[in-house]
Amino acid sequence: MIRVRVKGQRRLSPGYLLLDLEAPEVAERARPGQFVRVKAWWGRDPLLPRPFSVHEVLGGRIRLLYGVRGPGTETLSRLSRGDVLLLDGPLGRPFPLPERGPVWLVAGGIGVAPFLFYLSELRNRGLPTRLFYGGRSRGDLLRVDRLRELSGALVLTTEDGSRGRKGLVTDPLSRALGRERPALMVACGPPGLLKAVGRLAEARGIPAYLSLEALMACGRGLCLGCAVARRGGGTLKVCVEGPAVDSREVDLETLV
Ligand SMILES: Cc1cc2nc3c(=O)[nH]c(=O)nc-3n(C[C@H](O)[C@H](O)[C@H](O)COP(=O)(O)OP(=O)(O)OC[C@H]3O[C@@H](n4cnc5c(N)ncnc54)[C@H](O)[C@@H]3O)c2cc1C
Ligand code: FES
Known part of the structure:
Protein backbone atom coordinates (compact mmCIF):
# COMPACT_ATOMS: atom_id res chain seq x y z
CA MET A 1 0.00 0.00 0.00
CA ILE A 2 1.19 3.54 -0.64
CA ARG A 3 0.75 6.63 1.50
CA VAL A 4 -1.38 9.32 -0.10
CA ARG A 5 -2.42 12.74 1.10
CA VAL A 6 -5.95 14.06 1.31
CA LYS A 7 -6.40 17.15 -0.88
CA GLY A 8 -9.86 17.87 0.42
CA GLN A 9 -13.19 16.39 1.36
CA ARG A 10 -16.73 17.72 1.17
CA ARG A 11 -20.17 16.52 2.16
CA LEU A 12 -22.58 16.38 -0.79
CA SER A 13 -25.70 15.45 1.17
CA PRO A 14 -26.29 13.79 4.55
CA GLY A 15 -24.19 10.61 4.69
CA TYR A 16 -22.43 11.08 1.31
CA LEU A 17 -18.97 12.54 0.77
CA LEU A 18 -16.51 13.32 -2.01
CA LEU A 19 -12.87 12.68 -1.10
CA ASP A 20 -9.95 14.06 -3.14
CA LEU A 21 -6.63 12.24 -2.90
CA GLU A 22 -3.22 13.27 -4.23
CA ALA A 23 -2.18 10.06 -6.01
CA PRO A 24 -0.46 10.77 -9.36
CA GLU A 25 0.62 7.18 -10.16
CA VAL A 26 -2.82 5.79 -9.39
CA ALA A 27 -4.50 8.58 -11.36
CA GLU A 28 -2.34 7.80 -14.36
CA ARG A 29 -3.01 4.05 -14.32
CA ALA A 30 -6.68 3.94 -13.25
CA ARG A 31 -9.30 2.91 -15.80
CA PRO A 32 -13.07 3.30 -15.39
CA GLY A 33 -14.57 0.46 -13.36
CA GLN A 34 -11.45 -0.19 -11.30
CA PHE A 35 -11.30 0.27 -7.56
CA VAL A 36 -8.82 1.09 -4.81
CA ARG A 37 -8.54 -0.27 -1.28
CA VAL A 38 -8.21 2.37 1.40
CA LYS A 39 -7.11 2.24 5.03
CA ALA A 40 -7.36 5.44 7.02
CA TRP A 41 -6.93 3.99 10.46
CA TRP A 42 -3.70 2.83 12.07
CA GLY A 43 -4.89 0.21 14.56
CA ARG A 44 -6.38 -3.22 13.79
CA ASP A 45 -10.00 -2.16 14.00
CA PRO A 46 -11.38 -2.39 11.41
CA LEU A 47 -8.82 -4.93 10.21
CA LEU A 48 -9.22 -4.71 6.46
CA PRO A 49 -8.86 -1.85 3.99
CA ARG A 50 -12.20 -0.91 2.38
CA PRO A 51 -12.77 -1.00 -1.41
CA PHE A 52 -14.03 2.07 -3.32
CA SER A 53 -14.50 2.70 -7.02
CA VAL A 54 -12.42 5.35 -8.73
CA HIS A 55 -15.09 8.01 -9.15
CA GLU A 56 -13.14 10.67 -11.03
CA VAL A 57 -9.59 11.41 -12.14
CA LEU A 58 -8.48 15.05 -12.14
CA GLY A 59 -4.84 15.61 -13.09
CA GLY A 60 -2.77 13.85 -10.44
CA ARG A 61 -5.74 13.36 -8.13
CA ILE A 62 -8.34 10.66 -7.78
CA ARG A 63 -11.77 11.19 -6.27
CA LEU A 64 -13.84 8.75 -4.27
CA LEU A 65 -17.59 9.17 -3.81
CA TYR A 66 -18.88 7.22 -0.84
CA GLY A 67 -21.66 6.72 1.63
CA VAL A 68 -21.06 6.36 5.38
CA ARG A 69 -22.01 2.80 6.39
CA GLY A 70 -19.88 1.60 9.30
CA PRO A 71 -16.55 2.15 11.12
CA GLY A 72 -14.34 2.34 8.00
CA THR A 73 -16.36 4.96 6.15
CA GLU A 74 -17.07 6.77 9.43
CA THR A 75 -13.30 7.19 9.97
CA LEU A 76 -12.85 8.25 6.34
CA SER A 77 -15.53 10.91 6.73
CA ARG A 78 -13.50 12.65 9.48
CA LEU A 79 -10.41 13.18 7.28
CA SER A 80 -9.50 16.61 5.97
CA ARG A 81 -6.87 18.30 3.81
CA GLY A 82 -3.33 17.21 4.72
CA ASP A 83 -4.29 13.92 6.39
CA VAL A 84 -2.55 10.77 5.16
CA LEU A 85 -4.06 7.36 4.38
CA LEU A 86 -2.91 4.07 2.88
CA LEU A 87 -4.07 3.14 -0.60
CA ASP A 88 -3.75 0.04 -2.78
CA GLY A 89 -4.62 -0.04 -6.46
CA PRO A 90 -5.98 0.48 -9.02
CA LEU A 91 -7.39 -3.06 -8.84
CA GLY A 92 -9.86 -5.16 -10.78
CA ARG A 93 -10.86 -5.24 -14.42
CA PRO A 94 -11.98 -2.02 -16.10
CA PHE A 95 -15.46 -1.68 -17.61
CA PRO A 96 -15.75 -2.82 -21.24
CA LEU A 97 -15.19 -0.17 -23.93
CA PRO A 98 -17.23 -1.30 -26.92
CA GLU A 99 -16.59 -0.31 -30.54
CA ARG A 100 -20.07 1.10 -30.89
CA GLY A 101 -22.95 2.36 -28.74
CA PRO A 102 -25.35 3.21 -27.43
C1 LIG B 1 -15.39 -3.11 -5.79
C2 LIG B 1 -16.14 -2.29 -4.80
C3 LIG B 1 -16.29 -0.93 -5.01
C4 LIG B 1 -16.99 -0.16 -4.09
N1 LIG B 1 -17.11 1.17 -4.35
C5 LIG B 1 -17.77 1.95 -3.48
C6 LIG B 1 -17.90 3.35 -3.71
O1 LIG B 1 -17.38 3.88 -4.72
N2 LIG B 1 -18.58 4.07 -2.80
C7 LIG B 1 -19.14 3.51 -1.69
O2 LIG B 1 -19.77 4.23 -0.89
N3 LIG B 1 -19.03 2.20 -1.44
C8 LIG B 1 -18.36 1.41 -2.29
N4 LIG B 1 -18.22 0.08 -2.02
C9 LIG B 1 -18.75 -0.44 -0.75
C10 LIG B 1 -17.77 -0.08 0.37
O3 LIG B 1 -16.61 -0.88 0.22
C11 LIG B 1 -18.42 -0.33 1.74
O4 LIG B 1 -19.43 0.61 1.93
C12 LIG B 1 -17.39 -0.17 2.86
O5 LIG B 1 -16.46 -1.22 2.79
C13 LIG B 1 -18.09 -0.19 4.21
O6 LIG B 1 -17.09 -0.19 5.22
P1 LIG B 1 -17.43 0.26 6.70
O7 LIG B 1 -16.31 -0.15 7.58
O8 LIG B 1 -17.83 1.71 6.71
O9 LIG B 1 -18.73 -0.52 7.03
P2 LIG B 1 -18.85 -2.05 7.51
O10 LIG B 1 -19.00 -2.09 8.99
O11 LIG B 1 -17.77 -2.86 6.90
O12 LIG B 1 -20.21 -2.40 6.84
C14 LIG B 1 -21.42 -1.70 7.16
C15 LIG B 1 -22.54 -2.43 6.48
O13 LIG B 1 -22.33 -2.46 5.05
C16 LIG B 1 -22.22 -3.82 4.60
N5 LIG B 1 -21.10 -3.88 3.65
C17 LIG B 1 -19.84 -3.50 3.89
N6 LIG B 1 -19.07 -3.68 2.80
C18 LIG B 1 -19.88 -4.17 1.86
C19 LIG B 1 -19.67 -4.59 0.54
N7 LIG B 1 -18.49 -4.51 -0.08
N8 LIG B 1 -20.74 -5.07 -0.14
C20 LIG B 1 -21.94 -5.18 0.45
N9 LIG B 1 -22.19 -4.80 1.71
C21 LIG B 1 -21.18 -4.31 2.41
C22 LIG B 1 -21.91 -4.66 5.82
O14 LIG B 1 -22.43 -5.96 5.69
C23 LIG B 1 -22.62 -3.89 6.91
O15 LIG B 1 -23.97 -4.23 6.96
C24 LIG B 1 -17.55 -0.74 -2.92
C25 LIG B 1 -17.40 -2.11 -2.71
C26 LIG B 1 -16.72 -2.87 -3.63
C27 LIG B 1 -16.57 -4.34 -3.41
S1 FES C 1 -10.65 -10.42 -2.03
FE1 FES C 1 -9.30 -12.11 -1.81
S2 FES C 1 -9.80 -13.31 -3.56
FE2 FES C 1 -10.94 -11.50 -3.86
Missing part, protein backbone atom coordinates in the same frame (compact mmCIF):
# COMPACT_ATOMS: atom_id res chain seq x y z
CA VAL A 103 -24.20 2.23 -23.94
CA TRP A 104 -26.87 2.38 -21.25
CA LEU A 105 -25.75 2.67 -17.63
CA VAL A 106 -28.06 1.82 -14.74
CA ALA A 107 -27.16 3.06 -11.25
CA GLY A 108 -28.87 2.47 -7.93
CA GLY A 109 -27.87 4.84 -5.11
CA ILE A 110 -24.13 4.98 -4.42
CA GLY A 111 -23.72 2.51 -7.31
CA VAL A 112 -23.35 5.63 -9.44
CA ALA A 113 -19.80 6.10 -8.07
CA PRO A 114 -17.86 4.42 -10.93
CA PHE A 115 -20.06 5.84 -13.71
CA LEU A 116 -18.84 9.44 -13.83
CA PHE A 117 -15.33 8.31 -14.85
CA TYR A 118 -16.83 5.75 -17.26
CA LEU A 119 -19.13 8.32 -18.89
CA SER A 120 -16.23 10.71 -19.49
CA GLU A 121 -14.26 7.90 -21.19
CA LEU A 122 -17.23 6.85 -23.33
CA ARG A 123 -17.77 10.48 -24.28
CA ASN A 124 -14.09 10.86 -25.27
CA ARG A 125 -14.63 7.92 -27.59
CA GLY A 126 -17.71 9.49 -29.13
CA LEU A 127 -20.07 6.74 -27.97
CA PRO A 128 -23.71 7.68 -27.29
CA THR A 129 -24.76 7.01 -23.69
CA ARG A 130 -27.79 7.12 -21.44
CA LEU A 131 -27.77 6.99 -17.64
CA PHE A 132 -30.72 5.65 -15.64
CA TYR A 133 -30.08 6.75 -12.05
CA GLY A 134 -32.37 5.95 -9.13
CA GLY A 135 -32.31 6.52 -5.37
CA ARG A 136 -34.67 6.24 -2.44
CA SER A 137 -34.97 10.01 -2.08
CA ARG A 138 -33.52 13.21 -3.58
CA GLY A 139 -30.56 13.20 -1.14
CA ASP A 140 -29.40 9.87 -2.62
CA LEU A 141 -28.94 11.39 -6.09
CA LEU A 142 -25.40 12.75 -6.21
CA ARG A 143 -23.39 14.84 -8.70
CA VAL A 144 -26.39 15.11 -10.98
CA ASP A 145 -25.22 18.28 -12.78
CA ARG A 146 -21.86 16.77 -13.75
CA LEU A 147 -23.49 13.48 -14.77
CA ARG A 148 -25.96 15.40 -16.94
CA GLU A 149 -23.05 17.13 -18.72
CA LEU A 150 -21.34 13.82 -19.45
CA SER A 151 -24.26 11.57 -20.42
CA GLY A 152 -26.20 11.82 -23.66
CA ALA A 153 -29.42 11.52 -21.65
CA LEU A 154 -30.12 11.25 -17.95
CA VAL A 155 -33.23 9.64 -16.44
CA LEU A 156 -33.67 10.20 -12.69
CA THR A 157 -36.01 8.32 -10.37
CA THR A 158 -36.71 8.34 -6.63
CA GLU A 159 -38.85 5.88 -4.72
CA ASP A 160 -40.60 8.71 -2.83
CA GLY A 161 -40.99 10.95 -5.90
CA SER A 162 -38.92 13.80 -4.38
CA ARG A 163 -36.82 14.11 -7.56
CA GLY A 164 -37.25 12.75 -11.08
CA ARG A 165 -39.91 10.15 -11.79
CA LYS A 166 -41.49 8.31 -8.89
CA GLY A 167 -40.67 4.60 -8.68
CA LEU A 168 -37.79 2.24 -9.32
CA VAL A 169 -35.09 2.98 -11.86
CA THR A 170 -35.96 -0.26 -13.65
CA ASP A 171 -39.44 1.15 -14.54
CA PRO A 172 -38.23 3.71 -17.14
CA LEU A 173 -35.48 1.27 -18.15
CA SER A 174 -38.03 -1.45 -19.01
CA ARG A 175 -40.17 1.03 -20.95
CA ALA A 176 -37.16 2.28 -22.93
CA LEU A 177 -36.13 -1.32 -23.71
CA GLY A 178 -39.58 -1.83 -25.20
CA ARG A 179 -38.76 0.82 -27.84
CA GLU A 180 -34.97 0.81 -28.26
CA ARG A 181 -32.01 -1.50 -28.08
CA PRO A 182 -28.62 -0.45 -26.66
CA ALA A 183 -25.43 -2.21 -27.77
CA LEU A 184 -24.39 -2.71 -24.12
CA MET A 185 -25.81 -2.26 -20.63
CA VAL A 186 -23.75 -1.82 -17.45
CA ALA A 187 -25.33 -1.75 -13.98
CA CYS A 188 -24.01 -0.93 -10.52
CA GLY A 189 -26.08 -0.90 -7.35
CA PRO A 190 -27.87 -3.18 -4.90
CA PRO A 191 -28.31 -6.89 -5.71
CA GLY A 192 -32.02 -6.51 -6.57
CA LEU A 193 -31.16 -3.97 -9.25
CA LEU A 194 -28.37 -6.13 -10.68
CA LYS A 195 -30.69 -9.15 -10.90
CA ALA A 196 -33.40 -7.11 -12.62
CA VAL A 197 -31.00 -5.61 -15.17
CA GLY A 198 -29.41 -9.01 -15.81
CA ARG A 199 -32.82 -10.55 -16.50
CA LEU A 200 -34.03 -7.67 -18.71
CA ALA A 201 -30.83 -7.84 -20.76
CA GLU A 202 -30.89 -11.61 -21.14
CA ALA A 203 -34.54 -11.68 -22.17
CA ARG A 204 -33.61 -9.38 -25.07
CA GLY A 205 -30.19 -10.85 -25.89
CA ILE A 206 -28.40 -7.58 -25.00
CA PRO A 207 -24.87 -7.89 -23.55
CA ALA A 208 -24.78 -6.65 -19.95
CA TYR A 209 -22.14 -6.22 -17.29
CA LEU A 210 -23.02 -6.11 -13.60
CA SER A 211 -20.65 -4.40 -11.18
CA LEU A 212 -20.76 -6.68 -8.14
CA GLU A 213 -20.20 -5.74 -4.52
CA ALA A 214 -18.51 -8.31 -2.36
CA LEU A 215 -16.69 -8.20 0.93
CA MET A 216 -12.99 -8.09 0.16
CA ALA A 217 -9.91 -9.12 2.06
CA CYS A 218 -6.83 -9.46 -0.18
CA GLY A 219 -8.13 -7.75 -3.36
CA ARG A 220 -5.77 -9.94 -5.40
CA GLY A 221 -7.49 -13.25 -6.00
CA LEU A 222 -5.78 -15.06 -3.14
CA CYS A 223 -8.29 -15.48 -0.31
CA LEU A 224 -11.70 -16.22 -1.96
CA GLY A 225 -13.24 -13.64 0.41
CA CYS A 226 -15.04 -12.01 -2.51
CA ALA A 227 -16.27 -15.18 -4.25
CA VAL A 228 -19.78 -15.25 -5.78
CA ALA A 229 -21.46 -18.19 -7.47
CA ARG A 230 -20.65 -18.67 -11.13
CA ARG A 231 -23.51 -19.78 -13.37
CA GLY A 232 -23.19 -23.46 -14.11
CA GLY A 233 -21.03 -24.10 -11.03
CA GLY A 234 -17.84 -22.89 -9.40
CA THR A 235 -17.01 -19.42 -8.13
CA LEU A 236 -16.09 -16.07 -9.54
CA LYS A 237 -13.57 -13.84 -7.74
CA VAL A 238 -15.01 -10.35 -7.85
CA CYS A 239 -11.68 -8.63 -7.07
CA VAL A 240 -9.81 -9.97 -10.11
CA GLU A 241 -12.55 -11.19 -12.49
CA GLY A 242 -14.69 -8.11 -11.71
CA PRO A 243 -15.98 -5.99 -10.18
CA ALA A 244 -17.98 -5.80 -13.42
CA VAL A 245 -18.72 -9.22 -14.89
CA ASP A 246 -20.73 -10.43 -17.85
CA SER A 247 -24.24 -11.06 -16.48
CA ARG A 248 -24.32 -14.47 -18.18
CA GLU A 249 -21.41 -15.63 -16.03
CA VAL A 250 -23.11 -14.85 -12.70
CA ASP A 251 -25.69 -17.01 -10.93
CA LEU A 252 -28.20 -14.17 -10.52
CA GLU A 253 -30.36 -16.13 -8.04
CA THR A 254 -27.56 -16.18 -5.45
CA LEU A 255 -26.81 -12.45 -5.45
CA VAL A 256 -27.60 -10.96 -2.01
Whole structure:
Protein backbone atom coordinates (compact mmCIF):
# COMPACT_ATOMS: atom_id res chain seq x y z
CA MET A 1 0.00 0.00 0.00
CA ILE A 2 1.19 3.54 -0.64
CA ARG A 3 0.75 6.63 1.50
CA VAL A 4 -1.38 9.32 -0.10
CA ARG A 5 -2.42 12.74 1.10
CA VAL A 6 -5.95 14.06 1.31
CA LYS A 7 -6.40 17.15 -0.88
CA GLY A 8 -9.86 17.87 0.42
CA GLN A 9 -13.19 16.39 1.36
CA ARG A 10 -16.73 17.72 1.17
CA ARG A 11 -20.17 16.52 2.16
CA LEU A 12 -22.58 16.38 -0.79
CA SER A 13 -25.70 15.45 1.17
CA PRO A 14 -26.29 13.79 4.55
CA GLY A 15 -24.19 10.61 4.69
CA TYR A 16 -22.43 11.08 1.31
CA LEU A 17 -18.97 12.54 0.77
CA LEU A 18 -16.51 13.32 -2.01
CA LEU A 19 -12.87 12.68 -1.10
CA ASP A 20 -9.95 14.06 -3.14
CA LEU A 21 -6.63 12.24 -2.90
CA GLU A 22 -3.22 13.27 -4.23
CA ALA A 23 -2.18 10.06 -6.01
CA PRO A 24 -0.46 10.77 -9.36
CA GLU A 25 0.62 7.18 -10.16
CA VAL A 26 -2.82 5.79 -9.39
CA ALA A 27 -4.50 8.58 -11.36
CA GLU A 28 -2.34 7.80 -14.36
CA ARG A 29 -3.01 4.05 -14.32
CA ALA A 30 -6.68 3.94 -13.25
CA ARG A 31 -9.30 2.91 -15.80
CA PRO A 32 -13.07 3.30 -15.39
CA GLY A 33 -14.57 0.46 -13.36
CA GLN A 34 -11.45 -0.19 -11.30
CA PHE A 35 -11.30 0.27 -7.56
CA VAL A 36 -8.82 1.09 -4.81
CA ARG A 37 -8.54 -0.27 -1.28
CA VAL A 38 -8.21 2.37 1.40
CA LYS A 39 -7.11 2.24 5.03
CA ALA A 40 -7.36 5.44 7.02
CA TRP A 41 -6.93 3.99 10.46
CA TRP A 42 -3.70 2.83 12.07
CA GLY A 43 -4.89 0.21 14.56
CA ARG A 44 -6.38 -3.22 13.79
CA ASP A 45 -10.00 -2.16 14.00
CA PRO A 46 -11.38 -2.39 11.41
CA LEU A 47 -8.82 -4.93 10.21
CA LEU A 48 -9.22 -4.71 6.46
CA PRO A 49 -8.86 -1.85 3.99
CA ARG A 50 -12.20 -0.91 2.38
CA PRO A 51 -12.77 -1.00 -1.41
CA PHE A 52 -14.03 2.07 -3.32
CA SER A 53 -14.50 2.70 -7.02
CA VAL A 54 -12.42 5.35 -8.73
CA HIS A 55 -15.09 8.01 -9.15
CA GLU A 56 -13.14 10.67 -11.03
CA VAL A 57 -9.59 11.41 -12.14
CA LEU A 58 -8.48 15.05 -12.14
CA GLY A 59 -4.84 15.61 -13.09
CA GLY A 60 -2.77 13.85 -10.44
CA ARG A 61 -5.74 13.36 -8.13
CA ILE A 62 -8.34 10.66 -7.78
CA ARG A 63 -11.77 11.19 -6.27
CA LEU A 64 -13.84 8.75 -4.27
CA LEU A 65 -17.59 9.17 -3.81
CA TYR A 66 -18.88 7.22 -0.84
CA GLY A 67 -21.66 6.72 1.63
CA VAL A 68 -21.06 6.36 5.38
CA ARG A 69 -22.01 2.80 6.39
CA GLY A 70 -19.88 1.60 9.30
CA PRO A 71 -16.55 2.15 11.12
CA GLY A 72 -14.34 2.34 8.00
CA THR A 73 -16.36 4.96 6.15
CA GLU A 74 -17.07 6.77 9.43
CA THR A 75 -13.30 7.19 9.97
CA LEU A 76 -12.85 8.25 6.34
CA SER A 77 -15.53 10.91 6.73
CA ARG A 78 -13.50 12.65 9.48
CA LEU A 79 -10.41 13.18 7.28
CA SER A 80 -9.50 16.61 5.97
CA ARG A 81 -6.87 18.30 3.81
CA GLY A 82 -3.33 17.21 4.72
CA ASP A 83 -4.29 13.92 6.39
CA VAL A 84 -2.55 10.77 5.16
CA LEU A 85 -4.06 7.36 4.38
CA LEU A 86 -2.91 4.07 2.88
CA LEU A 87 -4.07 3.14 -0.60
CA ASP A 88 -3.75 0.04 -2.78
CA GLY A 89 -4.62 -0.04 -6.46
CA PRO A 90 -5.98 0.48 -9.02
CA LEU A 91 -7.39 -3.06 -8.84
CA GLY A 92 -9.86 -5.16 -10.78
CA ARG A 93 -10.86 -5.24 -14.42
CA PRO A 94 -11.98 -2.02 -16.10
CA PHE A 95 -15.46 -1.68 -17.61
CA PRO A 96 -15.75 -2.82 -21.24
CA LEU A 97 -15.19 -0.17 -23.93
CA PRO A 98 -17.23 -1.30 -26.92
CA GLU A 99 -16.59 -0.31 -30.54
CA ARG A 100 -20.07 1.10 -30.89
CA GLY A 101 -22.95 2.36 -28.74
CA PRO A 102 -25.35 3.21 -27.43
CA VAL A 103 -24.20 2.23 -23.94
CA TRP A 104 -26.87 2.38 -21.25
CA LEU A 105 -25.75 2.67 -17.63
CA VAL A 106 -28.06 1.82 -14.74
CA ALA A 107 -27.16 3.06 -11.25
CA GLY A 108 -28.87 2.47 -7.93
CA GLY A 109 -27.87 4.84 -5.11
CA ILE A 110 -24.13 4.98 -4.42
CA GLY A 111 -23.72 2.51 -7.31
CA VAL A 112 -23.35 5.63 -9.44
CA ALA A 113 -19.80 6.10 -8.07
CA PRO A 114 -17.86 4.42 -10.93
CA PHE A 115 -20.06 5.84 -13.71
CA LEU A 116 -18.84 9.44 -13.83
CA PHE A 117 -15.33 8.31 -14.85
CA TYR A 118 -16.83 5.75 -17.26
CA LEU A 119 -19.13 8.32 -18.89
CA SER A 120 -16.23 10.71 -19.49
CA GLU A 121 -14.26 7.90 -21.19
CA LEU A 122 -17.23 6.85 -23.33
CA ARG A 123 -17.77 10.48 -24.28
CA ASN A 124 -14.09 10.86 -25.27
CA ARG A 125 -14.63 7.92 -27.59
CA GLY A 126 -17.71 9.49 -29.13
CA LEU A 127 -20.07 6.74 -27.97
CA PRO A 128 -23.71 7.68 -27.29
CA THR A 129 -24.76 7.01 -23.69
CA ARG A 130 -27.79 7.12 -21.44
CA LEU A 131 -27.77 6.99 -17.64
CA PHE A 132 -30.72 5.65 -15.64
CA TYR A 133 -30.08 6.75 -12.05
CA GLY A 134 -32.37 5.95 -9.13
CA GLY A 135 -32.31 6.52 -5.37
CA ARG A 136 -34.67 6.24 -2.44
CA SER A 137 -34.97 10.01 -2.08
CA ARG A 138 -33.52 13.21 -3.58
CA GLY A 139 -30.56 13.20 -1.14
CA ASP A 140 -29.40 9.87 -2.62
CA LEU A 141 -28.94 11.39 -6.09
CA LEU A 142 -25.40 12.75 -6.21
CA ARG A 143 -23.39 14.84 -8.70
CA VAL A 144 -26.39 15.11 -10.98
CA ASP A 145 -25.22 18.28 -12.78
CA ARG A 146 -21.86 16.77 -13.75
CA LEU A 147 -23.49 13.48 -14.77
CA ARG A 148 -25.96 15.40 -16.94
CA GLU A 149 -23.05 17.13 -18.72
CA LEU A 150 -21.34 13.82 -19.45
CA SER A 151 -24.26 11.57 -20.42
CA GLY A 152 -26.20 11.82 -23.66
CA ALA A 153 -29.42 11.52 -21.65
CA LEU A 154 -30.12 11.25 -17.95
CA VAL A 155 -33.23 9.64 -16.44
CA LEU A 156 -33.67 10.20 -12.69
CA THR A 157 -36.01 8.32 -10.37
CA THR A 158 -36.71 8.34 -6.63
CA GLU A 159 -38.85 5.88 -4.72
CA ASP A 160 -40.60 8.71 -2.83
CA GLY A 161 -40.99 10.95 -5.90
CA SER A 162 -38.92 13.80 -4.38
CA ARG A 163 -36.82 14.11 -7.56
CA GLY A 164 -37.25 12.75 -11.08
CA ARG A 165 -39.91 10.15 -11.79
CA LYS A 166 -41.49 8.31 -8.89
CA GLY A 167 -40.67 4.60 -8.68
CA LEU A 168 -37.79 2.24 -9.32
CA VAL A 169 -35.09 2.98 -11.86
CA THR A 170 -35.96 -0.26 -13.65
CA ASP A 171 -39.44 1.15 -14.54
CA PRO A 172 -38.23 3.71 -17.14
CA LEU A 173 -35.48 1.27 -18.15
CA SER A 174 -38.03 -1.45 -19.01
CA ARG A 175 -40.17 1.03 -20.95
CA ALA A 176 -37.16 2.28 -22.93
CA LEU A 177 -36.13 -1.32 -23.71
CA GLY A 178 -39.58 -1.83 -25.20
CA ARG A 179 -38.76 0.82 -27.84
CA GLU A 180 -34.97 0.81 -28.26
CA ARG A 181 -32.01 -1.50 -28.08
CA PRO A 182 -28.62 -0.45 -26.66
CA ALA A 183 -25.43 -2.21 -27.77
CA LEU A 184 -24.39 -2.71 -24.12
CA MET A 185 -25.81 -2.26 -20.63
CA VAL A 186 -23.75 -1.82 -17.45
CA ALA A 187 -25.33 -1.75 -13.98
CA CYS A 188 -24.01 -0.93 -10.52
CA GLY A 189 -26.08 -0.90 -7.35
CA PRO A 190 -27.87 -3.18 -4.90
CA PRO A 191 -28.31 -6.89 -5.71
CA GLY A 192 -32.02 -6.51 -6.57
CA LEU A 193 -31.16 -3.97 -9.25
CA LEU A 194 -28.37 -6.13 -10.68
CA LYS A 195 -30.69 -9.15 -10.90
CA ALA A 196 -33.40 -7.11 -12.62
CA VAL A 197 -31.00 -5.61 -15.17
CA GLY A 198 -29.41 -9.01 -15.81
CA ARG A 199 -32.82 -10.55 -16.50
CA LEU A 200 -34.03 -7.67 -18.71
CA ALA A 201 -30.83 -7.84 -20.76
CA GLU A 202 -30.89 -11.61 -21.14
CA ALA A 203 -34.54 -11.68 -22.17
CA ARG A 204 -33.61 -9.38 -25.07
CA GLY A 205 -30.19 -10.85 -25.89
CA ILE A 206 -28.40 -7.58 -25.00
CA PRO A 207 -24.87 -7.89 -23.55
CA ALA A 208 -24.78 -6.65 -19.95
CA TYR A 209 -22.14 -6.22 -17.29
CA LEU A 210 -23.02 -6.11 -13.60
CA SER A 211 -20.65 -4.40 -11.18
CA LEU A 212 -20.76 -6.68 -8.14
CA GLU A 213 -20.20 -5.74 -4.52
CA ALA A 214 -18.51 -8.31 -2.36
CA LEU A 215 -16.69 -8.20 0.93
CA MET A 216 -12.99 -8.09 0.16
CA ALA A 217 -9.91 -9.12 2.06
CA CYS A 218 -6.83 -9.46 -0.18
CA GLY A 219 -8.13 -7.75 -3.36
CA ARG A 220 -5.77 -9.94 -5.40
CA GLY A 221 -7.49 -13.25 -6.00
CA LEU A 222 -5.78 -15.06 -3.14
CA CYS A 223 -8.29 -15.48 -0.31
CA LEU A 224 -11.70 -16.22 -1.96
CA GLY A 225 -13.24 -13.64 0.41
CA CYS A 226 -15.04 -12.01 -2.51
CA ALA A 227 -16.27 -15.18 -4.25
CA VAL A 228 -19.78 -15.25 -5.78
CA ALA A 229 -21.46 -18.19 -7.47
CA ARG A 230 -20.65 -18.67 -11.13
CA ARG A 231 -23.51 -19.78 -13.37
CA GLY A 232 -23.19 -23.46 -14.11
CA GLY A 233 -21.03 -24.10 -11.03
CA GLY A 234 -17.84 -22.89 -9.40
CA THR A 235 -17.01 -19.42 -8.13
CA LEU A 236 -16.09 -16.07 -9.54
CA LYS A 237 -13.57 -13.84 -7.74
CA VAL A 238 -15.01 -10.35 -7.85
CA CYS A 239 -11.68 -8.63 -7.07
CA VAL A 240 -9.81 -9.97 -10.11
CA GLU A 241 -12.55 -11.19 -12.49
CA GLY A 242 -14.69 -8.11 -11.71
CA PRO A 243 -15.98 -5.99 -10.18
CA ALA A 244 -17.98 -5.80 -13.42
CA VAL A 245 -18.72 -9.22 -14.89
CA ASP A 246 -20.73 -10.43 -17.85
CA SER A 247 -24.24 -11.06 -16.48
CA ARG A 248 -24.32 -14.47 -18.18
CA GLU A 249 -21.41 -15.63 -16.03
CA VAL A 250 -23.11 -14.85 -12.70
CA ASP A 251 -25.69 -17.01 -10.93
CA LEU A 252 -28.20 -14.17 -10.52
CA GLU A 253 -30.36 -16.13 -8.04
CA THR A 254 -27.56 -16.18 -5.45
CA LEU A 255 -26.81 -12.45 -5.45
CA VAL A 256 -27.60 -10.96 -2.01
C1 LIG B 1 -15.39 -3.11 -5.79
C2 LIG B 1 -16.14 -2.29 -4.80
C3 LIG B 1 -16.29 -0.93 -5.01
C4 LIG B 1 -16.99 -0.16 -4.09
N1 LIG B 1 -17.11 1.17 -4.35
C5 LIG B 1 -17.77 1.95 -3.48
C6 LIG B 1 -17.90 3.35 -3.71
O1 LIG B 1 -17.38 3.88 -4.72
N2 LIG B 1 -18.58 4.07 -2.80
C7 LIG B 1 -19.14 3.51 -1.69
O2 LIG B 1 -19.77 4.23 -0.89
N3 LIG B 1 -19.03 2.20 -1.44
C8 LIG B 1 -18.36 1.41 -2.29
N4 LIG B 1 -18.22 0.08 -2.02
C9 LIG B 1 -18.75 -0.44 -0.75
C10 LIG B 1 -17.77 -0.08 0.37
O3 LIG B 1 -16.61 -0.88 0.22
C11 LIG B 1 -18.42 -0.33 1.74
O4 LIG B 1 -19.43 0.61 1.93
C12 LIG B 1 -17.39 -0.17 2.86
O5 LIG B 1 -16.46 -1.22 2.79
C13 LIG B 1 -18.09 -0.19 4.21
O6 LIG B 1 -17.09 -0.19 5.22
P1 LIG B 1 -17.43 0.26 6.70
O7 LIG B 1 -16.31 -0.15 7.58
O8 LIG B 1 -17.83 1.71 6.71
O9 LIG B 1 -18.73 -0.52 7.03
P2 LIG B 1 -18.85 -2.05 7.51
O10 LIG B 1 -19.00 -2.09 8.99
O11 LIG B 1 -17.77 -2.86 6.90
O12 LIG B 1 -20.21 -2.40 6.84
C14 LIG B 1 -21.42 -1.70 7.16
C15 LIG B 1 -22.54 -2.43 6.48
O13 LIG B 1 -22.33 -2.46 5.05
C16 LIG B 1 -22.22 -3.82 4.60
N5 LIG B 1 -21.10 -3.88 3.65
C17 LIG B 1 -19.84 -3.50 3.89
N6 LIG B 1 -19.07 -3.68 2.80
C18 LIG B 1 -19.88 -4.17 1.86
C19 LIG B 1 -19.67 -4.59 0.54
N7 LIG B 1 -18.49 -4.51 -0.08
N8 LIG B 1 -20.74 -5.07 -0.14
C20 LIG B 1 -21.94 -5.18 0.45
N9 LIG B 1 -22.19 -4.80 1.71
C21 LIG B 1 -21.18 -4.31 2.41
C22 LIG B 1 -21.91 -4.66 5.82
O14 LIG B 1 -22.43 -5.96 5.69
C23 LIG B 1 -22.62 -3.89 6.91
O15 LIG B 1 -23.97 -4.23 6.96
C24 LIG B 1 -17.55 -0.74 -2.92
C25 LIG B 1 -17.40 -2.11 -2.71
C26 LIG B 1 -16.72 -2.87 -3.63
C27 LIG B 1 -16.57 -4.34 -3.41
S1 FES C 1 -10.65 -10.42 -2.03
FE1 FES C 1 -9.30 -12.11 -1.81
S2 FES C 1 -9.80 -13.31 -3.56
FE2 FES C 1 -10.94 -11.50 -3.86
